[in-house]
Amino acid sequence: MNSNNDPINPTTDDVSANFIHDLIDEDLAPGGRFAGKTVHTRFPPEPNGYLHIGHAKAIVIDFGTAEKYNGLCNLRMDDTNPSTEDVEYVEAIQNDIRWLGYDWGGRFYYASDYFPQMFDFACRLIEKGLAYVCELTPSQIRATRGTLTTPATPSPYRDRPASESLDLFRRMRAGEFPDEAMTLRAKIDLNSGNFNMRDPVLYRILRAHHHRTGDDWCIYPMYDFAHPIEDALEDITHSLCSLEFEDHRPLYDWVIEHIDAPAKPRQIEFARLNINHTVMSKRKLRILVEGGHVSGWDDPRMPTLSGLRRRGYTPASIRNFIERIGVSKVNSMVDYAFLEHCLREDLNQNARRVMAVLRPIKLIIDNYPADRNEKFPVENNPERPEDGVREVSFSRELWIEADDFMETPAKGYFRLFPGNEVRLKSAYIVRCTGCKKDADGQVRVVHAEYDPATRGGSTPDGRRIRGTIHWVDAATAQTAEIRLYDNLFSVEDPDTADQEIINHLNPDSLEVLPDCKIEASLQGCRPPEAFQFLRLGYFCPDNVDSRPDALVFNRSVSLKDSWRPK
Numbered sequence: 001m002n003s004n005n006d007p008i009n010p011t012t013d014d015v016s017a018n019f020i021h022d023l024i025d026e027d028l029a030p031g032g033r034f035a036g037k038t039v040h041t042r043f044p045p046e047p048n049g050y051l052h053i054g055h056a057k058a059i060v061i062d063f064g065t066a067e068k069y070n071g072l073c074n075l076r077m078d079d080t081n082p083s084t085e086d087v088e089y090v091e092a093i094q095n096d097i098r099w100l101g102y103d104w105g106g107r108f109y110y111a112s113d114y115f116p117q118m119f120d121f122a123c124r125l126i127e128k129g130l131a132y133v134c135e136l137t138p139s140q141i142r143a144t145r146g147t148l149t150t151p152a153t154p155s156p157y158r159d160r161p162a163s164e165s166l167d168l169f170r171r172m173r174a175g176e177f178p179d180e181a182m183t184l185r186a187k188i189d190l191n192s193g194n195f196n197m198r199d200p201v202l203y204r205i206l207r208a209h210h211h212r213t214g215d216d217w218c219i220y221p222m223y224d225f226a227h228p229i230e231d232a233l234e235d236i237t238h239s240l241c242s243l244e245f246e247d248h249r250p251l252y253d254w255v256i257e258h259i260d261a262p263a264k265p266r267q268i269e270f271a272r273l274n275i276n277h278t279v280m281s282k283r284k285l286r287i288l289v290e291g292g293h294v295s296g297w298d299d300p301r302m303p304t305l306s307g308l309r310r311r312g313y314t315p316a317s318i319r320n321f322i323e324r325i326g327v328s329k330v331n332s333m334v335d336y337a338f339l340e341h342c343l344r345e346d347l348n349q350n351a352r353r354v355m356a357v358l359r360p361i362k363l364i365i366d367n368y369p370a371d372r373n374e375k376f377p378v379e380n381n382p383e384r385p386e387d388g389v390r391e392v393s394f395s396r397e398l399w400i401e402a403d404d405f406m407e408t409p410a411k412g413y414f415r416l417f418p419g420n421e422v423r424l425k426s427a428y429i430v431r432c433t434g435c436k437k438d439a440d441g442q443v444r445v446v447h448a449e450y451d452p453a454t455r456g457g458s459t460p461d462g463r464r465i466r467g468t469i470h471w472v473d474a475a476t477a478q479t480a481e482i483r484l485y486d487n488l489f490s491v492e493d494p495d496t497a498d499q500e501i502i503n504h505l506n507p508d509s510l511e512v513l514p515d516c517k518i519e520a521s522l523q524g525c526r527p528p529e530a531f532q533f534l535r536l537g538y539f540c541p542d543n544v545d546s547r548p549d550a551l552v553f554n555r556s557v558s559l560k561d562s563w564r565p566k
Helices: 019-028 053-068 087-100 111-127 138-143 162-174 221-233 243-258 283-292 305-311 316-327 334-349 452-457
Strands: 040-043 072-077 108-110 131-134 183-186 201-205 220-223 238-242 266-270 352-354 362-365 374-380 389-394 399-403 421-424 429-439 443-448 476-483 511-518 530-534 537-541 552-557
Touching: 019 053, 019 266, 019 443, 040 238, 040 266, 053 072, 053 238, 053 316, 072 087, 072 111, 087 305, 087 316, 111 131, 111 162, 111 183, 111 201, 111 220, 111 221, 131 162, 162 183, 162 201, 220 221, 221 238, 221 399, 221 552, 238 243, 243 266, 243 389, 243 443, 283 334, 305 352, 305 552, 316 334, 334 537, 334 552, 362 511, 421 452
Parallel strands: 040 072, 072 108, 238 266, 352 530, 362 443, 476 552
Antiparallel strands: 131 183, 183 201, 201 220, 362 399, 374 389, 421 429, 429 443, 476 511, 530 537, 537 552
């Protein structure tokens, strides 16, 4: 893996190394930090939005590590900022984790479960002279933090007596002061080269209705104070988090040490997931949702797990993707095409093959009896012979793709044009005899004649047929809406682009085809069924808009694989 967000190139057959497991192996070895203990991890999302593919990496690391060591993994909602949180997100997070194939085994917690203990721990820090109530405003605190070469300026309240700070803190808790009037700050090291250690804020006054505790609290702990306490109270051994928390680790360890914690977890950081042509910020994704630029958090163009699920991504493909990109301490950019490659691998093995026509024009076989109808056996999946075959109907009038006919063929075009023969998949060989156009000169009907001796697509005389096309019987075809997707953003890295992300939205990220023709066997199909539409890609019924009487399909991924290992 490379620094500076250079693309990474995972191999297609090797699982990348995991340095976290190497460190845990050391911790579990005789004489190690956690020798004889059960590995215990946690996944601590903030319920202020839907999980995205970046969270999937953390989920696989947290839950997957616990699985590897026959350990435990807790699910914990980091609900310390009630102004942005909602029970809708709590439920969505649980659904996404279960969909990926993980379970927390009843160990489901909230940061708010520990609010009383956190308050008590804060009081003990004050009593020890390690925390004080500060009356500087947030802007004043920022102004006195110092620089990389100068220390922070001491707060005028830094040396107030512990008894006075304790009284003020309890009155903060009782709601006597307005928002932002006071904070509780740790007393650590104003000269530290790490800004997180320059008397960080531990508590702030915030009057906001909490989705669990209501209005019981008007002060809330900061994440850097709450998180180590939660880990310690849950007896977490390894607190695995993304690389932006590396500079916070000294504060994490400081809190654990000075609250006399019942356990001493080890924090280990890993590089977060970055994928080109998308963003991994819930704040920015919320801009897209609330601005109406997408249909919602589960829009199939979104990198959210609910959006990927709706588009047709499978849990196996996402887990395989995460495992194969590996775990590193270096930030990198992953090619979105590799995520698509992992999905193709899974669907190629498991998706049933069917025929559908996205841009239909009529093919009439003039010498085929008008009152005749045949059925042809067609394999469901050549990768899984045990899936057997199905029968598809065939009659005089068929639907074919508009681009499978060209009146004046380009060089190298081997499909239908006047005088040329093609094989209709699993049916007959037909020779094009011409076409019929509408008043605007658009081809509406293609005419052909079939060779009765070529049933099943065989050529008894050995003549060479260079083109094979798919088709759908017009007599039994179902009509469906099909949605085609492309990258949501037109630039490689919209997170670092020089304009707002909405200025880089791809106007061609969604194409809706309302009058597609699909074979009759698809009638009544439901998500999460997946299909390969022959020659067109992999598709799934939309899990929101599709109904048995009005089918809607999303293209999960095209057949063409643009990713190549380097």
